[in-house]
Amino acid sequence: MKTSADQLMAISRPRGVARWMALGLLAGALGGCSTVSSWFSSDTKPKPQELGANPGLLAVHQAWTAKLGAEVPLATDIHVQGDTLLIAAKDGSVTALDARNGSQLSRFTVGEPLTAGVGGDAERQAVLTRSNQVIVYSQGKQLWKQPLPAAAYTPPLVAGGRVFVLAADRSLAAFDAANGRKLWTAQRPGEPLVLRQPGVLIAVGNTLVAGLSGRMVGIDPDTGAVRWEAPLASPRGTNDVERLVDLVGRVSRVGDSVCARAFQAAVGCVDTQNASVRWTQPSKGADGIDGDGDSVFGAESNGTVQAWRRGDGSRVWSIDQLQHRRLTAPLMLGRSVVFGDDYGVVHLLSKTDGQALARLKTDDSGVASPPVSAANTLVVVSRSGTVYGFRPD
Numbered sequence: 001m002k003t004s005a006d007q008l009m010a011i012s013r014p015r016g017v018a019r020w021m022a023l024g025l026l027a028g029a030l031g032g033c034s035t036v037s038s039w040f041s042s043d044t045k046p047k048p049q050e051l052g053a054n055p056g057l058l059a060v061h062q063a064w065t066a067k068l069g070a071e072v073p074l075a076t077d078i079h080v081q082g083d084t085l086l087i088a089a090k091d092g093s094v095t096a097l098d099a100r101n102g103s104q105l106s107r108f109t110v111g112e113p114l115t116a117g118v119g120g121d122a123e124r125q126a127v128l129t130r131s132n133q134v135i136v137y138s139q140g141k142q143l144w145k146q147p148l149p150a151a152a153y154t155p156p157l158v159a160g161g162r163v164f165v166l167a168a169d170r171s172l173a174a175f176d177a178a179n180g181r182k183l184w185t186a187q188r189p190g191e192p193l194v195l196r197q198p199g200v201l202i203a204v205g206n207t208l209v210a211g212l213s214g215r216m217v218g219i220d221p222d223t224g225a226v227r228w229e230a231p232l233a234s235p236r237g238t239n240d241v242e243r244l245v246d247l248v249g250r251v252s253r254v255g256d257s258v259c260a261r262a263f264q265a266a267v268g269c270v271d272t273q274n275a276s277v278r279w280t281q282p283s284k285g286a287d288g289i290d291g292d293g294d295s296v297f298g299a300e301s302n303g304t305v306q307a308w309r310r311g312d313g314s315r316v317w318s319i320d321q322l323q324h325r326r327l328t329a330p331l332m333l334g335r336s337v338v339f340g341d342d343y344g345v346v347h348l349l350s351k352t353d354g355q356a357l358a359r360l361k362t363d364d365s366g367v368a369s370p371p372v373s374a375a376n377t378l379v380v381v382s383r384s385g386t387v388y389g390f391r392p393d
Contacts, residue, residue, distance in 0.1 A: 048303070048324040051345070051359065058336065058348055058358040059393035063377060064102035068095050068385035072368040075197045075287075076381075077117030077155050077249070079125075083375040086118040086125060089385055094118055094127060094137075099374035102389050108140040116198060117369070119156035119163070124177055126156035126163050134165050136177065144180030148173070154199040154249065157208070160221060166201045168194045170212055174224065184224035188212045193240045198249040198288075200260055204272045211247025214262045216270050228275030233262035250288035250329045250370055252296055257310065259296045261289050267298055269310060279313030288329035288370065290337070295351060297337045299327040305339070305354060319354040322347060329370040333378060340367025346380055346390070362388050 070089035079086040084105060085097045092110040097103065112129050119126045125137045128148070134156060135145040150169035157164040162183065163175045174183040200211030207227060208219040214233035219226055235243035245262045252259040257278070259269040267289060268280030283306070289298035295316055296308045303323035307316035326342035336348040336357055344367060346360040365384035372379050378390040 046324040048343075049321060051321075054359045055356045056358060057356075060348070060358055060360060060378070060390050061393055062360070062388060063391045064389040066097055066102040066104065066387040066389075068381075068387065069093070071365075071385050072381050072383055074368055074383070076114075076369050077198055078369055078372045078379060078381060079118045079120055079155065080372050080374045081120060081122065085372070085374060085379060085387070086120060087381060087387065088114045088116075088118050088127065092129075094125060097387060099377050099379060099389065102387065106140055108137060110135060115151055116153050117155040119158050121158045121177075124158055124163075126158050126165075126177075128152045128156060128165070134163065134175065136163060136175075136180065143178075146175060146180050146182065151196075153196050154201050157201045157203065159203050162221065164201060164208060164221070166199055166210055168196070170194065172208075172210055172212075172219065172224065174221065186219070186224040186226075188217075193244045195244065195246045195248065195263055197286075200247045200249055200251055202251060202253065202258070204253065204256070204258060207272065209258060209272060211249075211260065214245035214247065214265065216247060216258065216260060218272060218275060228272075230270040230275055230277045232260060232268040232270070232277065232280055233265035236265075248286070248288050248329075250290060252289055252291035252332070254291070254293050254310070259289060259291060259310065261285055261287070261298060264301070267296065267308060267313075269296065269313070278311075281308055281313045281315075287327070290330045290332040290370075292332050292351070297330050297332065297351070299330070299339060303327055305330075305337075305349065307337075307351070307354065317354045319349070321356070326366075328367055331371040331373060331378075333371075333373050338371045338378065340369075340371055340380055342366045344382060346371065346378075360388075360390055362386065 068089045070091040083099045095107045096105040116128045132148045133145050136143045150167040152167040154166045161177050163177050165173050170188040173185040208221040216230045218228040233245040237243045245265045247260045256273040261267050266280045267283040269278040285300045299305050303325050304320050306318045328340040331338040339347045344362040348358040362382045365382045368381045368383045380388045
């Protein structure tokens with residue numbers, strides 16, 4: 001793996017889719033742990049294949065656009081809460097949009113750049129700042145803020161009246177969502193490098209599931225105690241970069257089955273009910289995956305798109321037509337698997353065989369984050385800060 005000098009950074013220690021169904025992202029203090037961007041140097045970026053004509057096998061139209069007023073950093077997740085989209089921009093602003101028509105519902109500014117997307121529930125929104133703080137808002141007003149031991153690149157999880165934060169020093173903390181009181185913290189030692197991109201932090205029933213190094217870990221949300229661990233990949237290689245195997249978001253959850261990618265190492269699925277690894281397969285990818293009850297989908301770092309059978313990990317199909325386009329993590333949507341790329345193109349592929357079904361165009365700044373769906377709308381954000389809503393005809 002190649003990284004440029006400006007892609008290495010140190011962190012000091014102490015440590016709804018009904019109609020779619022029919023259509024189918026090294027320097028610093030000694031003793032710190034460093035972060036590595038998943039985006040490689042673009043100095044020798046290979047040229048992708050020509051795409052040819054739009055296959056047009058799915059009838060999809062652009063329903064609306066919205067301007068955020070600032071650029072959006074790479075790998076900044078869009079948070080979906082019902083029909084509301086919460087999107088963080090580079091200037092530290094957070095905008096809420098109505099997914100039905102793109103209208104702005106609210107907007108507030110944190111006052112400094114953010115390091116991850118927004119997390120939230122129906123009442124509160126949590127953000128992570130460059131000064132290593134978690135700040136919680138309600139109706140655009142700050143409720144509280146607390147310092148973190150390190151930077152954090154995974155959106156906070158707001159659930160059960162608590163705010164959970166996974167920091168880049170592999171610490172996990174829980175705060176009372178109402179007043180910011182720290183409820184517990186847990187620390188996991190690991191490799192000296194971590195990724196500067198979203199990791200894994202989700203709720204599965206009454207268990208908090210986090211990605212810690214190459215392991216999926218089930219944690220008691222009340223105490224921070226580890227309930228189980230399931231390894232998807234083990235550190236290998238002769239240097240810190242080669243040994244980096246953090247789990248990356250997004251993940252695919254179907255019931256008790258949670259599937260995830262270990263950076264540049266493997267894709268695998270875990271049965272969270274009995275804490276067993278169902279399968280793993282080698283995979284040299286840098287971004288997350290998605291899937292349904294039948295299959296799991298993801299892209300290798302070179303842009304090869306692959307599908308694995310969810311039950312046993314066997315290969316279903318693989319296509320190379322999108323190589324070198326720097327694809328986002330996918331979105332499973334109806335009978336389509338949706339990827340954005342570095343050229344502002346959105347690709348809708350058949351989940352059955354990878355055939356191109358349709359292509360949609362945003363702008364030349366490139367797609368900033370994995371697509372999402374809300375209110376029967378496919379939502380894509382470009383790096384320029386323009387949000388696009390697409391719907392089936």
